Amino acid sequence: MKISIILFVTTAALVLSACGNSVPDSEQQYGPDPTLPEPQRGLLPGMTIPEPAEWGDQLPTVPDNYTITAIATNLKVPRQTLVLPNGDILVAEGSGGNAPLSKPKGVIAGYLKSQGTTSVKSGDRLTLLRDSDGDGSYEEQTVFAKNLNAPYGLALIDNNLYVANQDALVRFDYEEGRTQASGPPEEVTKLPSEINHHWTKALTASADGRFLYVGIGSNSNITERGMAAEVSRAEVWQINAETGAHKPYATGLRNPTALTIQPETDQLWVVVNERDELGPNLVPDYLTAVREGGFYGWPYSYWGQNVDPRVRPQNPEKVKSAIVPDYSLSSHVAPLGLDFSIPEMGDKFAEGVFIGEHGSWNRANPVGYKVVFIPFSEGRPSGQPIDFVTGFLSAEEKTRGRPVGVTVDPSGALIVADDVSNTVWRVTPKENQ
Amino acid sequence: MATAHRTYRSVLHPLHAILLAGTIPLFLGATLSDYAYSSTYNILWSIFASWLIAGGLVFAGLTLLCAIIGLFRADRRRGLFLVYFFLLLALVIVGFFNALIHARDAWGMMPTGFVLSIIVTLLACATTWVGFSSLSAGGKE
Numbered sequence: 021m022k023i024s025i026i027l028f029v030t031t032a033a034l035v036l037s038a039c040g041n042s043v044p045d046s047e048q049q050y051g052p053d054p055t056l057p058e059p060q061r062g063l064l065p066g067m068t069i070p071e072p073a074e075w076g077d078q079l080p081t082v083p084d085n086y087t088i089t090a091i092a093t094n095l096k097v098p099r100q101t102l103v104l105p106n107g108d109i110l111v112a113e114g115s116g117g118n119a120p121l122s123k124p125k126g127v128i129a130g131y132l133k134s135q136g137t138t139s140v141k142s143g144d145r146l147t148l149l150r151d152s153d154g155d156g157s158y159e160e161q162t163v164f165a166k167n168l169n170a171p172y173g174l175a176l177i178d179n180n181l182y183v184a185n186q187d188a189l190v191r192f193d194y195e196e197g198r199t200q201a202s203g204p205p206e207e208v209t210k211l212p213s214e215i216n217h218h219w220t221k222a223l224t225a226s227a228d229g230r231f232l233y234v235g236i237g238s239n240s241n242i243t244e245r246g247m248a249a250e251v252s253r254a255e256v257w258q259i260n261a262e263t264g265a266h267k268p269y270a271t272g273l274r275n276p277t278a279l280t281i282q283p284e285t286d287q288l289w290v291v292v293n294e295r296d297e298l299g300p301n302l303v304p305d306y307l308t309a310v311r312e313g314g315f316y317g318w319p320y321s322y323w324g325q326n327v328d329p330r331v332r333p334q335n336p337e338k339v340k341s342a343i344v345p346d347y348s349l350s351s352h353v354a355p356l357g358l359d360f361s362i363p364e365m366g367d368k369f370a371e372g373v374f375i376g377e378h379g380s381w382n383r384a385n386p387v388g389y390k391v392v393f394i395p396f397s398e399g400r401p402s403g404q405p406i407d408f409v410t411g412f413l414s415a416e417e418k419t420r421g422r423p424v425g426v427t428v429d430p431s432g433a434l435i436v437a438d439d440v441s442n443t444v445w446r447v448t449p450k451e452n453q
Numbered sequence: 454m455a456t457a458h459r460t461y462r463s464v465l466h467p468l469h470a471i472l473l474a475g476t477i478p479l480f481l482g483a484t485l486s487d488y489a490y491s492s493t494y495n496i497l498w499s500i501f502a503s504w505l506i507a508g509g510l511v512f513a514g515l516t517l518l519c520a521i522i523g524l525f526r527a528d529r530r531r532g533l534f535l536v537y538f539f540l541l542l543a544l545v546i547v548g549f550f551n552a553l554i555h556a557r558d559a560w561g562m563m564p565t566g567f568v569l570s571i572i573v574t575l576l577a578c579a580t581t582w583v584g585f586s587s588l589s590a591g592g593k594e
Contacts, residue, residue, distance in 0.1 A: 061561065063553045123500055124507040125556040244558040246496035297558055330561040332494040 173223020
């Protein structure tokens with residue numbers, strides 16, 4: 021058996037590297053109306069999993085007149101961050117998922133994917149970073165809470181700190197200035213966690229503080245674990261903060277990995293990771309305003325009414341009702357972070373969203389591996405993305421880092437979590453220093 | 454009777470025979486599972502098919518190893534044994550392609566996977582038939 025696995029991997033690697041040279045680079049698929057090629061899938065899906073490498077004395081690249089510093093290193097897989105009212109930063113650290121092996125493919129895919137991630141074990145904790153003297157270096161670092169279960173989403177409503185573990189939404193009492201939780205958290209509600217193929221539970225609070233929104237990813241790429249595994253998956257839940265009662269707020273969102281509320285309009289926005297194995301330029305990941313009660317296609321169709329032939333039985337009724345998302349981020353970039361900007365971020369980046377793109381595995385030529393800014397005007401996306409933080413992928417196509425959560429600090433800085441170098445980065449306009 | 458000329462060497466080694474014969478139920482099982490998946494859309498059948506093919510490939514691969522060893526023996530480098538060897542090679546190659554097709558998610562493996570499973574099962578039957586005929590008859594010249 022072992023020999024056959026090795027053979028399998030070697031053959032796979034050979035064929036894969038052959039594919040690497042033949043697939044042309046992606047056409048840019050940004051904006052409201054991306055080009056969608058015909059689905060294609062060879063004998064092996066195109067994959068390139070860049071190997072991790074060290075930063076050494078180098079730093080990610082930021083625009084002129086901006087600086088980037090590492091404000092925390094040696095963390096245990098940082099994912100999302102939250103800036104508290106007093107300027108402290110909370111970092112959720114962890115890795116989840118407990119999907120059992122399903123098909124022989126999983127043996128090989130699991131091995132290949134493990135080559136592209138950190139070897140650090142899940143922290144299952146929240147770390148608090150504090151910059152007491154306001155000089156931009158966060159000299160205090162404490163463990164705010166531990167023994168959590170793959171915490172990801174974070175939200176603060178008044179004195180309640182909400183944390184979305186991979187299996188439950190929990191609440192801590194919080195008072196300004198705290199560096200450690202006063203005790204273990206209280207469970208607000210359980211979250212779907214069986215299998216947890218997509219385990220991350222994104223979280224944000226409504227503007228009025230009455231509701232919490234939780235993103236729950238699908239339990240498969242495209243129903244290959246059966247439809248029974250997809251009950252209450254690929255949805256955004258609206259949860260009553262007081263009672264814990266929930267309802268599906270929007271459905272058909274394959275993997276909603278980051279949620280945020282737009283200032284002024286109070287509208288909920290989301291970034292979604294779309295399905296794989298339909299080719300290097302399908303299906304575009306996207307940014308969209310979330311319509312209450314809306315259905316966004318997964319699994320039956322993508323980008324509106326494009327039917328996915330891999331789903332049986334099909335559902336033409338649902339396909340007809342599928343909403344076309346607002347803005348394509350292009351295929352496989354893997355957006356995991358989302359936050360609205362503020363004027364303090366500088367003129368060019370004053371109005372719009374920052375998006376952390378974890379970077380692709382499911383295409384031959386890697387894309388993503390950066391933080392981009394999508395300009396908005398009149399509350400809607402209005403133009404091409406602008407690179408904000410790059411250099412995570414080195415010239416030798418090794419991954420020195422992978423951006424996850426992005427959070428705008430009201431004092432005029434962008435906080436970026438990086439789950440390969442296990443670092444939290446802070447980007448500031450030079451004038452804010 | 455040529456009993457005196459019949460040597461132990463000229464029959465399939467029991468291990469070789471077991472591995473060879475085992476390919477039929479494994480690949481046949483995969484075909485039946487594919488049929489069940491295509492008629493019920495119950496994903497579990499497609500998962501069964503994938504593992505049965507993987508099992509069939511382990512058996513066929515080890516059989517191929519036995520056959521390669523057999524090729525080093527002069528009496529086996531001709532006639533039916535060569536036919537057997539190439540059938541076996543084809544079985545492993547087509548079976549491997551079928552495994553790759555079955556690695557596609559959900560209905561993505563269909564209908565190609567089902568068609569290939571039928572072909573692989575027929576190949577397994579033919580290979581086993583020829584394999585046993587070429588050697589187990591012993592002293593027959």
